[in-house]
Amino acid sequence: xxxxxxFFRASPWFxxxxxxxxxxxxxxxxxxxxxxxxxxxxxxxxxxxxxMRKVVWxxxxxxxxxxxxxxxxxxxxxxxxxIFERVVNVIVSAITGEKPR
Numbered sequence: 001x002x003x004x005x006x007f008f009r010a011s012p013w014f015x016x017x018x019x020x021x022x023x024x025x026x027x028x029x030x031x032x033x034x035x036x037x038x039x040x041x042x043x044x045x046x047x048x049x050x051x052m053r054k055v056v057w058x059x060x061x062x063x064x065x066x067x068x069x070x071x072x073x074x075x076x077x078x079x080x081x082x083i084f085e086r087v088v089n090v091i092v093s094a095i096t097g098e099k100p101r
Contacts, residue, residue, distance in 0.1 A: 089101060
């Protein structure tokens with residue numbers, strides 16, 4: 001048994017465990033949970049509303065244009081996936097000798 005203890009104490013895994021234990025002892029305590037500050041909930045709501053006033057909202061034309069772009073990209077991607085699936089289906093059917101679906 002003594003030989004095993006000597007072996008494990010000399011192994012790098014054992015020493016790494018010592019380092020981890022030493023690091024755990026040196027860690028600082030967790031900081032306290034955030035609070036609403038010295039102004040409380042009312043101050044928090046006032047801060048949020050003042051920040052929301054600073055937001056530059058997109059115009060209606062921007063929203064329509066960007067929505068159209070998103071829909072166009074989605075349609076192109078769907079078509080790409082459809083064509084890719086058909087091509088792979090034909091190739092696999094040719095290899096296996098089955099009829100393509």
